[in-house]
Amino acid sequence: MEEFTWVQIAAMSSAGISIGFGAIGAAIGEGYTAGLANEAISYRPQEAKDIFKNALIGQAMAETAGIFALVVAMLLLFVNFDRGSVLTAPALLGAGLCMGFGALGSGVGSGYPAAATCMGIARQPRLSSRLTTSMLVGSAVCQTPSIFSMVVAFILLFFNVTGHPFSPYWAAYIGAGLSTGLAAIGSGYGGGLAAGAACEGIARQPENAGPTTVSMLLGQAVAQTPAIFGLLVSFILLFKGYPEAKTLSESIALLSAGLCMGFGGIGPGIGNGFTAKDAIAWVARNSENAGVISRTMLVGMAVAQSTAIYAMVVSLVLIFVI
Amino acid sequence: MVEGADLVRAAALLGAGIAMGLGAIGPGVGEGFAAGKACEAIGRNAREAGLLTRTMLVGQAVSESTGIYSLVVALLLIFVV
Numbered sequence: 001m002e003e004f005t006w007v008q009i010a011a012m013s014s015a016g017i018s019i020g021f022g023a024i025g026a027a028i029g030e031g032y033t034a035g036l037a038n039e040a041i042s043y044r045p046q047e048a049k050d051i052f053k054n055a056l057i058g059q060a061m062a063e064t065a066g067i068f069a070l071v072v073a074m075l076l077l078f079v080n081f082d083r084g085s086v087l088t089a090p091a092l093l094g095a096g097l098c099m100g101f102g103a104l105g106s107g108v109g110s111g112y113p114a115a116a117t118c119m120g121i122a123r124q125p126r127l128s129s130r131l132t133t134s135m136l137v138g139s140a141v142c143q144t145p146s147i148f149s150m151v152v153a154f155i156l157l158f159f160n161v162t163g164h165p166f167s168p169y170w171a172a173y174i175g176a177g178l179s180t181g182l183a184a185i186g187s188g189y190g191g192g193l194a195a196g197a198a199c200e201g202i203a204r205q206p207e208n209a210g211p212t213t214v215s216m217l218l219g220q221a222v223a224q225t226p227a228i229f230g231l232l233v234s235f236i237l238l239f240k241g242y243p244e245a246k247t248l249s250e251s252i253a254l255l256s257a258g259l260c261m262g263f264g265g266i267g268p269g270i271g272n273g274f275t276a277k278d279a280i281a282w283v284a285r286n287s288e289n290a291g292v293i294s295r296t297m298l299v300g301m302a303v304a305q306s307t308a309i310y311a312m313v314v315s316l317v318l319i320f321v322i
Numbered sequence: 323m324v325e326g327a328d329l330v331r332a333a334a335l336l337g338a339g340i341a342m343g344l345g346a347i348g349p350g351v352g353e354g355f356a357a358g359k360a361c362e363a364i365g366r367n368a369r370e371a372g373l374l375t376r377t378m379l380v381g382q383a384v385s386e387s388t389g390i391y392s393l394v395v396a397l398l399l400i401f402v403v
Binding site for chain 1 (some may be wrong): 325328329331332333334335336337338339340342343344345346347348349350351352353354355356357358359360362364365366368370371374375378379380385389392393396397400
């Protein structure tokens, strides 16, 4: 088959993968928000308009991850990617995998702050604007992994792949997509858990809004680190020069590096989210002890991060030593 | 044409990545959950912070064990097999 046909096959399947996986996350997050919004309205029907407004804003935040996936899918369908190299095909496939998986975690995660804000307004209607602000900040940080994925997807779509030998570059491009895309799942979900706990904490104890917001930002920042490791490995895979591979194993090593860091970021991202969620909830209740709770949160998150570090080490060994 | 030995090596490297990648998921989730509950416990009872932190670390170390097994298998697949 001629090379342009491979590129088209890759573009079509990649578009499907991108929007297919990307749609899952946003839908789940928005559905969760809608469910809890209804519960909140059942507790306090007089606030129905305000709760509904906040639910829609929160759902719009969750939707952004799905929109990124749609943009990548549309580009894959309609842009002519004929660049004279069959390497374009794995690059396009990597882009779709990256954006599809990357949108998954952030979409689901953004459901949590929106849901917590709706419930919070039912509890404390007068705090509505404070809670909306908190929801917007938390959701925005929660979207950062899907933004990392979109950056890597755009690099894979548009940068110059001509002049490189097919092996091992095909594996480097698919691996780069998997590394950021999969790792973003955990960080997106974890960041969302943290933001949800912050919104709920502020609703329950508005006088502690300051320390709660600080620990939300701290917890979310650490929860993003697996996605950053994934991004780092992706950039190394994308931009490192490789001699032409003589054996299949040299190519598979690069693909495996991407899978390793990608999967390896999922668990620690989710785990860091659990840690941040409980820590933030208790900083809200008990802000005199915010210091010791935050320190314990950081220590606990560092330990939970350890397997992501092992995964990064194994990835780097696979890239540089093989 | 892909030779037999090359295919085996390729499979070993793929296995290494999958082993460490998937193996990192469980300890990450479990240790994170443990750390969260430790923060909650300290929130309820800050005077016991030392005891609670130590218990958290011991529990996390046990959870880490399967992650270490995955790391060992991955390194064996890369360097020894």
